Amino acid sequence: MKWIFRSLLGFFSVLAAGLLLVAVFHLTSWGQDAGPAIKVDTTAIERRPRLGTSFAPVVKKAAPSVVNIYSTRTVRRPLWNPFLNDPLFRQFFGDRFGPNGNREITRREQSLGSGVIISPDGYILTANHVVDGADEIKIAIGDSDSKKFTAKVIGTDPPTDVAVLKIDAKDLPAITLGNSDQLEVGDVVLAIGNPFRVGQTVTMGIVSAVGRGNFPFGRISQYEDFIQTDAAINPGNSGGALVDAEGRLVGINTAIIPNENGGNQGVGFAVPINLARHVMERLISSGKVTRGYLGVVFPQDITPDLAAEFNLPDQNGALVGDVETNTPAQKAGIKSGDVITEINGKKVTDANSLRLIVSDLAPGTKVTVKLLHDGHERTVTLALAELPGQTGKGGNGQNSSGSENSKTDALDGVTVADLDQQVRGQLNFPDNLQGVIVTDVDQDSNAADAGLQRNDIIVEINHHPATDTNKAVELCQQARGTRILLKIWRRIGDLAGTQYLSVDNTAKGK
Numbered sequence: 183m184k185w186i187f188r189s190l191l192g193f194f195s196v197l198a199a200g201l202l203l204v205a206v207f208h209l210t211s212w213g214q215d216a217g218p219a220i221k222v223d224t225t226a227i228e229r230r231p232r233l234g235t236s237f238a239p240v241v242k243k244a245a246p247s248v249v250n251i252y253s254t255r256t257v258r259r260p261l262w263n264p265f266l267n268d269p270l271f272r273q274f275f276g277d278r279f280g281p282n283g284n285r286e287i288t289r290r291e292q293s294l295g296s297g298v299i300i301s302p303d304g305y306i307l308t309a310n311h312v313v314d315g316a317d318e319i320k321i322a323i324g325d326s327d328s329k330k331f332t333a334k335v336i337g338t339d340p341p342t343d344v345a346v347l348k349i350d351a352k353d354l355p356a357i358t359l360g361n362s363d364q365l366e367v368g369d370v371v372l373a374i375g376n377p378f379r380v381g382q383t384v385t386m387g388i389v390s391a392v393g394r395g396n397f398p399f400g401r402i403s404q405y406e407d408f409i410q411t412d413a414a415i416n417p418g419n420s421g422g423a424l425v426d427a428e429g430r431l432v433g434i435n436t437a438i439i440p441n442e443n444g445g446n447q448g449v450g451f452a453v454p455i456n457l458a459r460h461v462m463e464r465l466i467s468s469g470k471v472t473r474g475y476l477g478v479v480f481p482q483d484i485t486p487d488l489a490a491e492f493n494l495p496d497q498n499g500a501l502v503g504d505v506e507t508n509t510p511a512q513k514a515g516i517k518s519g520d521v522i523t524e525i526n527g528k529k530v531t532d533a534n535s536l537r538l539i540v541s542d543l544a545p546g547t548k549v550t551v552k553l554l555h556d557g558h559e560r561t562v563t564l565a566l567a568e569l570p571g572q573t574g575k576g577g578n579g580q581n582s583s584g585s586e587n588s589k590t591d592a593l594d595g596v597t598v599a600d601l602d603q604q605v606r607g608q609l610n611f612p613d614n615l616q617g618v619i620v621t622d623v624d625q626d627s628n629a630a631d632a633g634l635q636r637n638d639i640i641v642e643i644n645h646h647p648a649t650d651t652n653k654a655v656e657l658c659q660q661a662r663g664t665r666i667l668l669k670i671w672r673r674i675g676d677l678a679g680t681q682y683l684s685v686d687n688t689a690k691g692k
Contacts, residue, residue, distance in 0.1 A: 337465030360430030375422025387413030477509020479679030504679030595627025
């Protein structure tokens, strides 16, 4: 029996020693912590353009169509040297360095941008500002700059910031165009270009907004209908591709709201491909872009105050500020104060959409225009004219004085004066323009908040003519309600016409 006892004792001793060894192995440096168990799937990743896996197939499809654009331009700058103005120096050298002792230096500057191949035979779409003023344009395809093509400018359209180039090549990897009208906020997009000369780069984001325009930081182009995205667009990306999750071109990258260092901060803009394609087809076919012309000057967005003043059901539409004579709008009976709500079945949501719809139609196109006036709807039919070139009309409206003894306070914080011949001559105002000129606006006033500016002409107050300062004051004093409707005449650059402002008629701060 002793040997059995000894055997069991030996067995349990060995077992205890083993358990102790395992415990020591895990509690000392003899063993290493393996961490949590990880299940690894070694099967091949399914390469589909799906968020959370990979966009490599999309990039492989679209990236070969995106090119680098090197534009070179000659820049002349004055060179000033104080010695060149020295009389002794000029006694010996005369005016060979310029009549004022100065001369110009000429240098060649090169800038980088991107473009997109849109046909196998070498047509390339890019942003106008990438090639504007360039003496020479070179195109590099792919990431290699070893072979560059000299590009010819087929046409440019600064109002939309679109340009079309052509290189002498065949069988190029042309991109597939998408339909930008189908984009929705939240759609995934990729921006492809060559930022900071680092080589072709792809960034990903979503569509943050569509139909962007009327920027508070200044206009990017005249016809703004931008796609907004948070996909990083940096210097050098301009003119590059914005593609959807299928690799189709939906926009041409054009601008950003930069940070203090000039780089991306998550707000970028692209010209929708439907707009760019429309411009591109006209440039290729005729070398220029002709646009329809209605004849409405200064169309306005409908604010809640204007909707109430004009008895409108909502804020959709564009308020007609003025109509030029002998234009399709004037001949069809469209008048100041009308609200355009629809053209050929397309809804007009604001002033920008009115410009885009009309400009997208060819001159001579017959259109049906739906209008609202004082709550009543009517429809007119007209044929669009061709948008004329803008010509300078002189006078910038910055030096008005007016007769000192005619200045009068009208609205709170607003001083007006009679529109006499002296003022007309100084500012080149039309002889038939009637009203009072705004000589000063307190920037802390309700009128300033509404947009009234110095040198505006107040034509009407609450639909009554403001023929002189006395009448203007009288109309303001007679005004009832919380707001006053002003019809003003204003010159902005080469354009001039009337528009409406709704001014709070209550004392500010109360």
